[in-house]
Amino acid sequence: MSALAGQDQELPQPPPPPRPTLQEVTAAEDRIEELSDSEWESQDSEAQDSDTMATPKITPSEYVRSVTIPIQDKLATGTTEVQDETLEAVLPFLQGNPNDFELNMFGLPTLRKEAHIKFLKHALGRYPSNFAAMDAARPWLLYWSLQGLTALGHDVSEYGERVVSTFAPFQHPTGGFGGGHGQLPHLACSYAATLSLIIVGTPSAYDSINRRTMWHYLGRMKQPDGGFTMCPGGEEDTRGAFIALVIISLLNLPLDLPPDAPARKTGLTTFLDHLGDWIGRCQTFEGGISAAPGNEAHGAYAFCALGCLSIMGAPASTFNKYLDMPRLLHWMTARQSAPEGGFHGRTNKLVDGCYSHWIGGCWPLVEAAGYTNIWNRNALARYILAAAQFKKGGLVDKPGKRPDAYHTCYNLAGLSAAQWRFAYDGGVEVEGEVGKGDLGAAFCWRVEGEWEDQRVWGEGDTVRVVHPVFVVPWGKAEEARRYFEEKEGF
Amino acid sequence: MAPGIFYHDDPAWSDVEPIPQEDGEHPLAAIAYTDEYSEAMSYLRAVMAQNEYSERGLELTEHIINMNPAHYTVWLYRSKTLEEIGADLHAEIKWLNPTALKHLKNYQIWHHRQIIVNKLDSSEGEADFIATMLEQDNKNYHVWSYRQWLVKRFGLFSKPEELQWVEGMIEEDVRNNSAWNHRWFIVMGGRDGKELPEAILKRELDYAKYAIRKAPQNQSPWNYLRGIVRYAKLPLSVLKAFTLEFADLARPDEVFSSHALDTLADIYAEENSQKEEAKKALDLLATKYDPIRANYWNYRKKLLDQPEAVS
Numbered sequence A: 001m002s003a004l005a006g007q008d009q010e011l012p013q014p015p016p017p018p019r020p021t022l023q024e025v026t027a028a029e030d031r032i033e034e035l036s037d038s039e040w041e042s043q044d045s046e047a048q049d050s051d052t053m054a055t056p057k058i059t060p061s062e063y064v065r066s067v068t069i070p071i072q073d074k075l076a077t078g079t080t081e082v083q084d085e086t087l088e089a090v091l092p093f094l095q096g097n098p099n100d101f102e103l104n105m106f107g108l109p110t111l112r113k114e115a116h117i118k119f120l121k122h123a124l125g126r127y128p129s130n131f132a133a134m135d136a137a138r139p140w141l142l143y144w145s146l147q148g149l150t151a152l153g154h155d156v157s158e159y160g161e162r163v164v165s166t167f168a169p170f171q172h173p174t175g176g177f178g179g180g181h182g183q184l185p186h187l188a189c190s191y192a193a194t195l196s197l198i199i200v201g202t203p204s205a206y207d208s209i210n211r212r213t214m215w216h217y218l219g220r221m222k223q224p225d226g227g228f229t230m231c232p233g234g235e236e237d238t239r240g241a242f243i244a245l246v247i248i249s250l251l252n253l254p255l256d257l258p259p260d261a262p263a264r265k266t267g268l269t270t271f272l273d274h275l276g277d278w279i280g281r282c283q284t285f286e287g288g289i290s291a292a293p294g295n296e297a298h299g300a301y302a303f304c305a306l307g308c309l310s311i312m313g314a315p316a317s318t319f320n321k322y323l324d325m326p327r328l329l330h331w332m333t334a335r336q337s338a339p340e341g342g343f344h345g346r347t348n349k350l351v352d353g354c355y356s357h358w359i360g361g362c363w364p365l366v367e368a369a370g371y372t373n374i375w376n377r378n379a380l381a382r383y384i385l386a387a388a389q390f391k392k393g394g395l396v397d398k399p400g401k402r403p404d405a406y407h408t409c410y411n412l413a414g415l416s417a418a419q420w421r422f423a424y425d426g427g428v429e430v431e432g433e434v435g436k437g438d439l440g441a442a443f444c445w446r447v448e449g450e451w452e453d454q455r456v457w458g459e460g461d462t463v464r465v466v467h468p469v470f471v472v473p474w475g476k477a478e479e480a481r482r483y484f485e486e487k488e489g490f
Numbered sequence B: 001m002a003p004g005i006f007y008h009d010d011p012a013w014s015d016v017e018p019i020p021q022e023d024g025e026h027p028l029a030a031i032a033y034t035d036e037y038s039e040a041m042s043y044l045r046a047v048m049a050q051n052e053y054s055e056r057g058l059e060l061t062e063h064i065i066n067m068n069p070a071h072y073t074v075w076l077y078r079s080k081t082l083e084e085i086g087a088d089l090h091a092e093i094k095w096l097n098p099t100a101l102k103h104l105k106n107y108q109i110w111h112h113r114q115i116i117v118n119k120l121d122s123s124e125g126e127a128d129f130i131a132t133m134l135e136q137d138n139k140n141y142h143v144w145s146y147r148q149w150l151v152k153r154f155g156l157f158s159k160p161e162e163l164q165w166v167e168g169m170i171e172e173d174v175r176n177n178s179a180w181n182h183r184w185f186i187v188m189g190g191r192d193g194k195e196l197p198e199a200i201l202k203r204e205l206d207y208a209k210y211a212i213r214k215a216p217q218n219q220s221p222w223n224y225l226r227g228i229v230r231y232a233k234l235p236l237s238v239l240k241a242f243t244l245e246f247a248d249l250a251r252p253d254e255v256f257s258s259h260a261l262d263t264l265a266d267i268y269a270e271e272n273s274q275k276e277e278a279k280k281a282l283d284l285l286a287t288k289y290d291p292i293r294a295n296y297w298n299y300r301k302k303l304l305d306q307p308e309a310v311s
């Protein structure tokens, strides 16, 4: 589900194929298993000819067995029913290659970059009238597509001018961006628009954002308890807190609340007042983080909360100050589905490719706080490569679902989190001296290199580095911040 | 408005100059709207630009919501209009019910409902409506969040019906984590950290244990059980006898719950002399009972050698 966007995509979809009986599925699985084992052998014999292949390998079926939890309760409920269905849908893809994709040296499908690029370019194109439900989500369609394209190494400068002119009528005279011309401003739209323009990264893209009215608009979202609403009178949740700080930090806006901010009446003076404590109140008895105090712990809201704290200061200091880290780690770890390897968003929910980022993306942030090598990167990469790639391009929630720009963007961002190692250089002189002023913490990251240990992706399957906090191509956030730091006033 | 009639033909709208959508040159991700949608939006832009709050504006929002329920602007304008013209809010709720059922996953509807019910200052009928919604999707995040708002707004924390209802939801699917979270919310959420009365503490411990016995590999009640023990500031050892029912290091081949092993590791870690036992439990998790999380279990093992990190 697309929690950050504030809506689920209810797009027209073909009816699902009839569900096969368990027997049919098991029979099919056996077949695929045999097939994949023999394919494996042929791969292996090729491998023996080459002396570059030294990594010990197990067959896909052995792998699945090796990560399966050998305990199953007898009691069936609605939850186990859909879990069983999901496993039936995913297993053939983990154990074999039903789409006949080209395989990498580890026997997994390669990342089909060209097909995904084609899909995302299409996602930037024209939509038929039955997509009216996306009318308020067009900023997201641009952001997901542009971000996904850059992760795949595609140069998006061809779209630069059109991104700027598309967003021009979305900007509201009172500040912030709406979902289209004449629509009211909203933090979700403001976030997607700002990131898209920063991905474009030209002076005209930067200058198209009215920073002064944006500052005033954000000021109106600040609440007396420290959090932020998504729009005037709208819901207050961790998305609001994250988005507000992302925009303030990237655009280098003043940290003081504007004089007309209603929260000033209750004694607040800056955007950060009570914010850390408010985020802390969102940590639940499970250890995870919810939309707002009292709600259920949820992956997408957890990412927003951790992202917010990563902008407020060095993760090692803000996380430990406002969160119970052992319990957070316990909850985050439990979000990895076994044997699927991908993530789900809440306890007892189903694996879904978008959580590759919502949970997968939490890991670089907690690693920066000093909790390293706790999660299973390879299992996530396996899920993305083997189960989340749609035959004709684009990435999906799970096999059997249709691809969309949202799941494509966030599967790829999750793949970046799995494939790259980051280091946090808090306090250390950063190259170019970006981020010296307020809210500069998220500019102190460094890319250490690729993850190597038992990796299951080949050279061609690597995505470009996605910034762990801002979720834009590596370097773009720094460029934007530098541009706005060098600007005098608004 | 009658079907098939467009606003530009409607005398009731003849005073309004529609504002067509400005899209710039070669817009990206443009939608080829139907004429009906496109025109309705042009009239919406026009009435919004005039700050018009009227009955016909309300009808216009209804028309657009039927075509695109995910349109937050229309919802915001609708709730402002209701307020400005002093509309009948009971009628609004009546209209909302089928609309919400039709668009189950929609976010805006729930926030809108919250605004209306807040103004009505009564939660009457809401519990039943929520139950109907959850019949369709019993883990819907917005519906549960709305229920939590309702409990808080109308002080329903200690209402026996609320606990009974959520117990029914857990009874129906003991793995429904949203229901467990709601139980926590009504039992612990209204207490502001205040001590749990002995009787309630016992009731909650018993309830979580009862649920675990039904399906020991279900993490929801384990999280709940450990949450209560932490809330009550009890040592984890109060769970030792219970946990051993499902995982006992003396019988490493008969483990009925990885979550019991996990809990057992923490129980042993808390007893300083039992670190080796804790490591054994974590080893079993890493190598046999929950191998996908081997890195995490091994990390927990390393922590055992750093005494200060455990406290």
Ligand SMILES: [Zn+2]
Pocket (backbone or CB within 6 Å): A001, A002, A352, A353, A354, A355, A397, A407
């Ligand atoms: Zn998803």
